[in-house]
Amino acid sequence: xxxxxxxxxxxxxxxxxxxxxxxxxxxxxxxxxxxxxxxxxxxxxxxxxxxxxxxxxxxxxxxxxxxxxxxxxxxxxxxxxxxxxxxxxxxxxxxxxxxxxxxxxxxxxxxxxxxxxxxxxxxxxxxxxxxxxxxxxxxxxxxxxxxxxxxxxxxxxxxxxxxxxxxxxxxxxxxxxxxxxxxxxxxxxxxxxxxxxxxxxxxxxxxxxxxxxxxxxxxxxxxxxxxxxxxxxxxxxxxxxxxxxxxxxxxxxxxxxxxxxxxxxxxxxxxxxxxxxxxxxxxxxxxxxxxxxxxxxxxxxxxxxxxxxxxxxxxxxxxxxxxxxxxxxxxxxxxxxxxxxxxxxxxxxxxxxxxxxxxxxxxxxxxxxxxxxxxxxxxxxxxxxxxxxxxxxxxxxxxxxxxxxxxxxxxxxxxxxxxxxxxxxxxxxxxxxxxxxxxxxxxxxxxxxxxxxx
Amino acid sequence: xxxxxxxxxxxxxxxxxxxxxxxxxxxxxxxxxxxxxxxxxxxxxxxxxxxxxxxxxxxxxxxxxxxxxxxxxxxxxxxxxxxxxxxxxxxxxxxxxxxxxxxxxxxxxxxxxxxxxxxxxxxxxxxxxxxxxxxxxxxxxxxxxxxxxxxxxxxxxxxxxxxxxxxxxxxxxxxxxxxxxxxxxxxxxxxxxxxxxxxxxxxxxxxxxxxxxxxxxxxxxxxxxxxxxxxxxxxxxxxxxxxxxxxxxxxxxxxxxxxxxxxxxxxxxxxxxxxxxxxxxxxxxxxxxxxxxxxxxxxxxxxxxxxxx
Numbered sequence: 001x002x003x004x005x006x007x008x009x010x011x012x013x014x015x016x017x018x019x020x021x022x023x024x025x026x027x028x029x030x031x032x033x034x035x036x037x038x039x040x041x042x043x044x045x046x047x048x049x050x051x052x053x054x055x056x057x058x059x060x061x062x063x064x065x066x067x068x069x070x071x072x073x074x075x076x077x078x079x080x081x082x083x084x085x086x087x088x089x090x091x092x093x094x095x096x097x098x099x100x101x102x103x104x105x106x107x108x109x110x111x112x113x114x115x116x117x118x119x120x121x122x123x124x125x126x127x128x129x130x131x132x133x134x135x136x137x138x139x140x141x142x143x144x145x146x147x148x149x150x151x152x153x154x155x156x157x158x159x160x161x162x163x164x165x166x167x168x169x170x171x172x173x174x175x176x177x178x179x180x181x182x183x184x185x186x187x188x189x190x191x192x193x194x195x196x197x198x199x200x201x202x203x204x205x206x207x208x209x210x211x212x213x214x215x216x217x218x219x220x221x222x223x224x225x226x227x228x229x230x231x232x233x234x235x236x237x238x239x240x241x242x243x244x245x246x247x248x249x250x251x252x253x254x255x256x257x258x259x260x261x262x263x264x265x266x267x268x269x270x271x272x273x274x275x276x277x278x279x280x281x282x283x284x285x286x287x288x289x290x291x292x293x294x295x296x297x298x299x300x301x302x303x304x305x306x307x308x309x310x311x312x313x314x315x316x317x318x319x320x321x322x323x324x325x326x327x328x329x330x331x332x333x334x335x336x337x338x339x340x341x342x343x344x345x346x347x348x349x350x351x352x353x354x355x356x357x358x359x360x361x362x363x364x365x366x367x368x369x370x371x372x373x374x375x376x377x378x379x380x381x382x383x384x385x386x387x388x389x390x391x392x393x394x395x396x397x398x399x400x401x402x403x404x405x406x407x408x409x410x411x412x413x414x415x416x417x418x419x420x421x422x423x424x425x426x427x428x429x430x431x432x433x434x435x436x437x438x439x440x441x442x443x444x445x446x447x448x449x450x451x452x453x454x
Numbered sequence: 455x456x457x458x459x460x461x462x463x464x465x466x467x468x469x470x471x472x473x474x475x476x477x478x479x480x481x482x483x484x485x486x487x488x489x490x491x492x493x494x495x496x497x498x499x500x501x502x503x504x505x506x507x508x509x510x511x512x513x514x515x516x517x518x519x520x521x522x523x524x525x526x527x528x529x530x531x532x533x534x535x536x537x538x539x540x541x542x543x544x545x546x547x548x549x550x551x552x553x554x555x556x557x558x559x560x561x562x563x564x565x566x567x568x569x570x571x572x573x574x575x576x577x578x579x580x581x582x583x584x585x586x587x588x589x590x591x592x593x594x595x596x597x598x599x600x601x602x603x604x605x606x607x608x609x610x611x612x613x614x615x616x617x618x619x620x621x622x623x624x625x626x627x628x629x630x631x632x633x634x635x636x637x638x639x640x641x642x643x644x645x646x647x648x649x650x651x652x653x654x655x656x657x658x659x660x661x662x663x664x665x666x667x668x669x670x671x672x673x674x675x676x677x678x679x680x681x682x683x684x685x686x687x688x689x690x691x692x693x694x695x696x697x698x699x700x701x702x703x704x705x706x707x708x709x710x711x712x713x714x715x716x717x718x719x720x721x722x723x724x725x726x727x728x729x730x731x732x733x734x735x736x737x738x739x740x741x742x743x744x745x746x747x748x749x750x751x752x753x754x755x756x757x758x759x760x761x762x763x
Contacts, residue, residue, distance in 0.1 A: 093729050096511040114512075121516035213730065214712050267626030268605045270713030278606070407513045414731045418535075421714035436534065443529060444731070 045076035048348035052109035053084045053091035056301075058369040066356040070348075073355075077348055087274065088335070089216055099123045104342045106349035112158055112333025113217075115150045116407030125339040126153035130350045136357070139375040143402075147333040150405045155338060157353055159362045160371030162332035163296040163396045164222060165316035166190070167283050169204075172290045173315075176200045184320040187230050187255065190291060194264040197290040206264045207291040208279040211256060212421030213414075214270055220416045221403075222293050226330050227252040229401055230321045235412070236404070237451055242412060244438025246453035251322070253423040253430035253437075260424040270424060284314055293319065296393045300370040303389070316392070318399060331400030334371055366390065372397050408445050415440035498745060504738040511732035519735070526739035535715055535723075543699060543719040545630055546637070551698035554638030556691060559645025564679070566646070567653040581650075588643030596707025599636040603708070629709050629717045637704055641697070645690055652686040653679070688759030695751050699744070720744045 050067065054060060060083060067079040082105055084091050092110055099121075110118070118124045131137045131154055140158075148156045170180040176196045184190055194206035210218040225235065233248020243249070259265045269275045282289035284302030302310040318327035337356065339349040357374075363381035366373050370387070372394040373379050384390055403409065419437040422428040428436060441450045473480075505526055509519040530536055562584060569577035587595070602609050603624040614620030624632050656679065664674045702721040705711065711718035711726065718726070724744060728737025 093511075093732075096732060100511055100516065117512035120514040121510075121512050123512075123516075212712055212714060213726070214710055266605065267623045267713060271625040271629060271709040273600075273707065273710060410512060410732060418715075421712065425714040425716065427714050427716075439534075443533070444733075 043076070044074040044348045044351055046345050046348065047078045047080060048107065048343075048345045048352060049080045049082055049105040050107040050109075050352055051082040051084070051095070051105035052107075053086055053088050055085060055087060056369060058365065062356065062361050062365050066352060066361065069355050070352055074348075074351070079348075079352065099340065099342075102342060104340045106340060106343040106345050107352050108338050108340055109335060110338065111217075112148055112156060112336040113403060113405065113409055115148060115155050115333075115336075115405040117410050118338065119150050119153075119155055120407040122341055124155050125341045125343065125346060126155055127157070127339065127350065127353075128153055130354075134354060136354075136359075136375070139359075139377045141376060143397075144333070144374050147331075147402055147405070148336060150407075156333070156336035157357050158333040158336045158374040159357055160297075160334045160366045160369065161374055161397060162330075162334045163372055163393050163400060164226070164293060164319070164329050165296055165299075165396070166291070166293045166319055167299075168193070168292075168315045168317070169283060169287050169290050169313055170315050171287060171313050172197060172201055172204050176290070180315070182315065183317065186320050186324045187227065187322050189320065191255070191259060191262075191264060194259070194291055195262065198262075198264055201290070203288060205266050205282065205289045207259065208269060208275075208283070208289055209256065209259050209265045209293075209424075210269060210275070210420075211260070211265075211417075211424040212270050213417045214272060214275055215417070215420075216274075216276075217413060218276055218294075219420055220413050221330060221332070222295070224252060224416045224420055225403065226293060226319045226328075227255055229328065229330070230319060231255075232322065236406070240406075241449055241451045242408070242441050242445060244441045244450050244452050245434040249419075249437060250430055250434045253419060253433045256420055256423040257426065257430050261426065265424075270421060284310060287313060296396070297369060297371050299389055300368065303370075316389075318396060327399065329396050329400045331397050331402045334374070408449070411444040412441065415444055501738040501741050501745075504735055505742045507735045509734040509738075511729075511734060513732075515735075516732075522735070526736050529736065530739055530743065535718075538715055539718050539720055539723045542630070542715070542717060543721075546634060546701070546705075546717075546719055547695055547698045549630070549634035550637035550641065551694045552691070554634060555641040555645050555694050555698075556687075558638060559642045559690075560649050560683075560687075562642065562646045563649035563653060564675075567650060571658075584643045584646055587639050588641070590640075592640070592703040593707055595636070595640045596704050599632075599639075599704075599708055603632055625709050626713055629713060633705050633708050633717050636708060637698065637701060640704060641694060645694060648686060648690050649683065652683050656682045685759055688755055692752060692755035692759075695755070696748055699748060699751070720747075 048070075050063065052059065052063065063081055063083070067081055070079055071077060084094070086094075088111065092114070095108060095110065098104060104123075108124075115124075119126075144158060144161065145154065147161075148154055148158055166184075168182060170182075173182050173193070174180050176193070177200060178193055178196055182193065184193065190207070197204060197206040210223045212219060215223065228235065228248055231248040231251040233246055233252070234243060236242055260267065269279070272278065276294070279289055279292055280294060280298045280301070283292040283294075284298065285305060296316075299310070299314070299316065302314060318329050320327050337353045339346050339353065343349050359375060359377050360381065362373050362375050363378035363384045366378070367383050367387060367390065370390055370393060372390070373384065378384060379394060406412075415437055418440050419433050422433040422436065423430050427433075438450060438452050506521055506523060507519050508515045508522045508525075510516045562580075566577050566581055569580070590598070601607075605611060605621055605623050605626070608624070610624060611621035614622065660678050661674055664678055669677065699719075700721050701719070702725060705717055705719060705722055706725075709717045711722045715723075720740065721744065724737050724740035726737075727733050727740060731737075
């Protein structure tokens with residue numbers, strides 16, 4: 001038989017089978033009751049499974065180290081590590097299917113922006129009872145704590161926070177006559193600089209602005225949301241309703257339309273699989289992309305290859321606003337560790353998380369995989385303090401805005417992807433794309449959770 | 455089956471005649487029927503059931519799914535993207551299955567059959583080349599075409615660059631044409647194989663007689679080859695239409711439905727809703743509609759094949 005048909009049918013069947021599993025195994029109620037009184041006086045034995053995705057290779061030694069430390073401390077405990085060498089988005093889908101089927105690891109490792117939807121689904125365990133007995137929790141600033149708090153409970157412990165920068169190639173900007181110490185006054189300056197690069201420097205892509213589903217969460221976090229804030233817009237109003245069509249939404253989508261129409265952004269961003277892999281490489285290493293707003297952590301990969309060249313050629317800035325107001329960035333809790341609600345060994349799971357989040361591990365891992373540290377005392381570790389980039393990153397968080405944990409973020413992400421794709425491909429005018437953004441939000445969240453602004 | 459047939463024959467005289475007569479066949483069919491029920495009918499029923507719920511993989515709907523009646527179907531009908539998705543599927547099926555795989559597969563089969571009848575050795579190589587495209591796993595085929603179309607490093611643009619042209623953003627500017635070409639390349643071998651087999655069943659003396667009667671090559675093809683291929687053509691069309699309608703991995707690898715939703719087909723749309731938006735209920739609704747459309751195709755083709763055969 002035709003291999004193609006066999007596979008596509010099998011895939012469909014899998015989808016159908018999965019839906020069956022969902023029905024059979026959906027948990028009956030909300031989260032399980034919180035643990036009684038932390039770990040004091042209990043013996044930690046049995047097995048604990050730690051599941052996490054990693055493609056970069058920086059985390060595994062630290063996970064192993066924490067696992068070894070735990071085994072040394074509790075002789076009756078076995079720690080199983082389930083390392084999945086796949087992209088975090090693919091891991092998340094796999095994990096959700098497993099969680100839904102009730103086949104759960106004890107500790108999981110997922111982006112902190114998923115807290116709301118995971119908690120609502122009853123997949124994760126609140127940690128407040130454990131935290132009450134954890135001395136080190138006071139090392140975490142309130143802003144960091146609030147980033148992992150949902151419905152009054154703390155659900156995860158962050159270690160490396162997310163910040164983002166507008167990266168630009170100094171060598172390319174020099175050739176384009178923009179100088180190496182370029183400072184955009186407003187968002188229009190970004191497009192103006194991209195135009196200058198396009199007309200004056202050949203063989204270099206001017207700008208990468210993620211759009212559509214191809215950009216995954218980068219479409220929201222590295223493009224749409226910072227632009228929305230730059231134009232004075234917000235994702236939600238003060239009552240927590242999501243804002244669809246608004247003057248700022250229209251301006252952002254107009255910005256998209258112009259950037260793509262003028263050929264400042266390569267269209268292939270809309271079709272490639274994981275376009276960020278190529279774009280990060282181009283701006284940081286090969287130098288054939290001039291401008292990119294991206295995660296602060298990607299700097300680490302470039303510096304690891306050639307630190308001197310990276311410092312010489314790559315500039316990093318905060319995001320400008322439309323009106324020339326103070327620049328800002330978009331912060332986030334980063335990837336965090338959770339204890340699953342169905343874990344049979346929650347105490348051991350917590351012990352793992354606690355051990356991992358030591359002052360030293362948090363500092364050292366974030367030197368290798370550069371993120372601002374979640375624990376304030378980790379910033380005092382000498383290796384961390386010695387890196388100017390890390391100090392700047394940590395500093396940038398003072399100007400960061402955060403996306404609040406909301407269970408609907410994933411659905412909003414889908415609507416953002418559709419809206420940006422429509423504007424970028426010219427399928428809809430910016431105004432129409434903004435209207436359809438409202439429709440998509442209403443469709444996904446319910447009409448009562450969406451508002452528009454004139 | 456031959457071993458089991460006697461042993462499985464019901465002994466009771468109370469069993470009705472037809473059942474008794476058919477017992478060996480029923481016994482022979484039951485493993486297949488069981489597997490079909492387990493892996494096809496069962497999941498289909500689940501999907502049908504799920505399509506009336508708001509089931510999700512995350513959020514409150516994951517913890518407490520509930521019945522929503524026909525809300526998912528209403529949403530699908532008012533979904534402005536759905537028309538585009540259906541149109542994309544239609545374009546993709548007509549382009550890559552009917553025009554691409556079917557016509558090209560038939561043409562290749564005729565050429566190779568002709569060459570083999572004449573004893574040309576090269577026919578084997580042509581045969582092998584077409585077959586190679588088909589034996590690849592779909593993901594590999596997808597990546598081969600990514601390597602062909604890639605804007606920066608793709609063979610097409612490197613080739614164009616060598617003669618001072620391009621680069622062309624193939625997947626961005628001509629997404630549907632690009633996936634249609636890739637899927638045609640990928641699936642032509644299936645049609646070719648079937649037709650090659652069918653061509654071999656046409657006895658040579660028919661052609662001898664036609665030649666004696668003074669029929670030229672075109673008349674021989676039109677009067678003898680084509681009518682002999684008709685029944686098999688209907689089945690081939692049915693099978694490639696359905697498989698192309700459900701094609702998913704190749705498009706996902708090449709464009710992931712993009713740019714925007716310009717190559718988003720119904721199969722991909724169902725997958726994206728269920729596993730990217732984690733809306734299992736809505737994804738199932740799309741899958742159910744897709745299943746219904748496939749049934750319509752099946753009925754149409756089978757009727758056509760019976761009418762002509």
